[in-house]
């Protein structure tokens with residue numbers, strides 16, 4: 057192995073899959089051998105079976121749909137406001153000076169700690185779930201986008217000015233396109249965090265969703281269902297991550313060059 | 316009629332806790348239409364500072380800079396600049412980089428493409444229109460930057476060691492290319508360089524700046540005929556001028572090193 061030397065795509069996929077295989081093998085070993093009691097950890101086979109029942113008979117698909125809807129909804133609202141605000145903060149220093157201290161402070165407020173308060177304000181309906189995700193992702197997005205936009209190479213800015221760019225078109229034609237791939241990366245990362253918030257919100261007060269199913273299963277000591285729920289979250293997360301990466305590569309081919 | 320007048324321009328940089336650094340002291344320079352002026356001087360004598368002030372990217376502490384009789388207030392498309400560092404927009408192809416300034420002026424796309432393609436041809440990059448900057452060599456990137464600046468049809472071209480990062484052979488080819496374009500377009504050029512050969516070969520006038528704080532201490536007209544060919548670098552006229560400039564620049568480099576040692 058040499059530092060930073062890339063591997064073949066086929067090798068990369070094989071290596072990635074082999075860890076999953078190893079993981080499941082270890083899991084099977086400790087459960088099938090009876091080393092860990094089924095009360096604490098169900099074996100993979102049982103998990104798959106009850107997962108199938110969940111999907112076909114207990115309407116788990118609807119739960120999944122609800123959770124996805126909440127994450128995407130809350131995240132889109134957060135991104136729709138965070139994008140313009142973050143870009144303006146990165147580009148115009150007085151705007152940054154106005155918002156930055158508060159946003160930095162708000163960023164450290166734990167979204168999950170807001171849940172009791174939000175239940176008080178918005179009940180346990182959808183508004184509360186969206187609000188948790190919004191609080192959890194909005195401030196992070198704003199701050200990270202502002203930093204990326206503010207870090208635009210100064211020599212590119214100067215080059216644009218000597219080519220006759222106005223201030224408005226500097227923002228539109230240099231700051232935004234230059235920062236776009238990194239902004240897309242930020243969106244991908246923060247979407248991952250939004251997933252953890254939604255589950256917490258559903259664990260505490262909800263009548264549907266993956267988190268809700270998990271709390272229900274806990275009452276029945278159904279570790280197989282809990283694990284299935286967790287794995288579904290992981291798989292959806294992985295799928296959305298791959299989709300984001302693929303889209304980013306498509307949208308910004310230039311950012312891949314020389315990497 | 317002078318296109319550019321630099322009158323008593325100085326620039327000092329404030330620094331916390333120390334006396335301000337005087338980068339440039341009361342500098343005068345008159346540039347007439349179609350001049351190709353190369354600027355030589357020791358490192359840190361204020362060459363980039365002077366060029367940046369003319370470009371409008373920096374503001375003088377005192378004095379004034381007039382372009383066509385009007386005071387310069389900020390950067391504009393009438394003064395194209397080519398930087399030493401590679402400043403192509405990485406997200407745009409060669410073609411769109413060259414179109415950048417044209418699009419800024421809201422020209423119809425067809426017209427943009429006509430102009431851009433003409434300049435891409437002039438700098439010898441036909442066939443690379445759809446490449447991104449990272450897919451080009453350093454020399455090709457600087458040629459694109461040159462095309463991008465020229466496409467805007469600026470009154471003046473400001474170049475700050477544009478070939479500084481290139482190898483010797485590429486550099487000589489770039490010199491001939493730029494000179495060829497200048498002979499054709501007759502632009503007015505201010506060109507900073509460390510290379511005395513380059514300074515003499517390209518210039519209609521060479522100026523030498525003194526050690527920091529910089530000012531212009533020598534101003535020579537280069538009377539080599541046009542079109543120039545690299546074989547002229549061995550003529551007596553060239554060698555004599557080169558010898559004189561080498562002597563002058565050397566004295567300033569030594570002075571600036573003594574200055575550094577003293578501080």
Ligand SMILES: Nc1ncnc2c1ncn2[C@@H]1O[C@H](COP(=O)(O)OP(=O)(O)OP(=O)(O)O)[C@@H](O)[C@H]1O
Pocket residue numbers: 328329336337338356357358359360361362363364365527
């Ligand atoms: N932004 C700045 N802040 C403080 N000092 C500066 C700044 N820019 C330049 N200087 C100082 O001004 C002096 C002249 O700098 P300048 O870049 O113009 O030199 P130069 O002649 O272009 O040198 P080189 O040949 O190495 O490029 C230097 O001593 C430098 O330290």
Ligand SMILES: [Mg+2]
Pocket residue numbers: 362363364475
């Ligand atoms: Mg310099």
